[in-house]
Amino acid sequence: MTITELTHAEIKSLTEQYVLDTYNRYDVSFKYGVGEMLYDSNNKAYIDFLCGVAVTNLGHSEADIIETIRDQIDKLIHTSNFFYSEQQALLAEAIIKHSFPGKVFFCNSGTEAIEAAFKLMRRHAYKKGMEKPVILTLKSSFHGRTTSAMSMTGNKSIREGFGELVPGVDYVKENDETALIQAFEKYEGRVAGVLMEPILGEGGIIPLHPKFVTLARQLTEENEALLVFDEIQTGMGRTGKLFCFEHFGFAPDAFTMAKGLGSGFPIGALVVEKKSVDILGKGEHGSTFGGNHLACAVAYETFRVIHTRDLLNHCIIISDYSFDRLKQMKESIPLIKDVRGRGLHIGVELTIPARPIAEACMQNGLIINATANNVLRIMPPININQDKMGEGLDILEKVLKTQN
Ligand SMILES: Cc1ncc(COP(=O)(O)O)c(C=O)c1O
Known part of the structure; x- marks a missing residue:
């Protein structure tokens, strides 16, 4: 099958x-992308502050990533988890060495990683002999x-x-x-x-307070429950550390x-701390595609690029610059609430719905995300340079100023 070049109207x-x-x-x-830039069917350029929702953290068409994909495709794409895989073993080692x-456990998407975490918590409860176990999550999650x-x-x-959902979640x-303490009291001995x-993330970029997370760590430990972090959006350098939990000074399970x-x-x-690695055993979870040679080779290269180019420090430098600029904007633009x-x-966070602002940014060549009704989410590649970051923020400032 040949893929022909269609116009945007035809694609739509x-x-x-x-x-x-x-x-x-x-x-x-979009037709193609280079670094932090995307180009549409009319060759219009956009600065990408979305990264496919925190996915293309190294930008588009990153040369080492492309080379790795090409090399691995030539060798082997997929065999099966019935066999050992060099790429999977090396990636697992890299993840563990850095966490x-x-x-x-490898799978193919965020929701599947969460499914694995769900099974880990349920299986933990089963092995502990908990009756009617409960998993606690957060209201805006x-x-x-x-x-x-x-x-x-x-x-x-x-x-x-969607009808009746999985029971045992609150x-x-x-x-x-207080609400967290009360939940542990309410489900005493049953919190898996x-x-x-x-x-x-989707809830509107709400950072958890260190005191709240520390309490969660303490209560889970006291009650033999597992503390699981969802780092699907915050992981891989997005917050200036490889994993966001590193900011708290202690690790989840x-x-x-x-x-x-x-x-x-x-x-x-799903990454599991050593005390809990026996909770899921042979035949108790699996995935056909999960951790195949190609996916693992790319992820391994992603780790290598982040570290050899010192991108965590770079992320912090660009972050400081961006927060300074945004805080200055907040002083002069009343639409910015937080x-x-x-x-x-x-x-x-805006005082008005964020989607029309994101649409206006698109018109002006900036891709930005609107979430939780009135929050603009800024997630450029973590290797973006300060000039391009500044250009994107200029567009945002111009759009917000014209709304006043
Ligand atoms: C925090 C978080 N968890 C899980 C998911 C689900 O990931 P996926 O869309 O890859 O299934 C997302 C997706 O946005 C997410 O942001």
């Missing part, structure tokens, strides 16, 4: 005819679209209308220490685990990864 028409209408798309299709002693991930997602609009208001995003792990190539992972986040995972 085919999509509307043949693709299930589950996405609220912007009126554009904590433990082991990794988002964890994915499979039934267990949706059930553990606090945001009601994601859950509504939601605690984020950063509400607590699942939380260290910075709630497990964490999930996906998005930036494969630089655009689909891969997900600026928050960490690293290059930044939320700008």
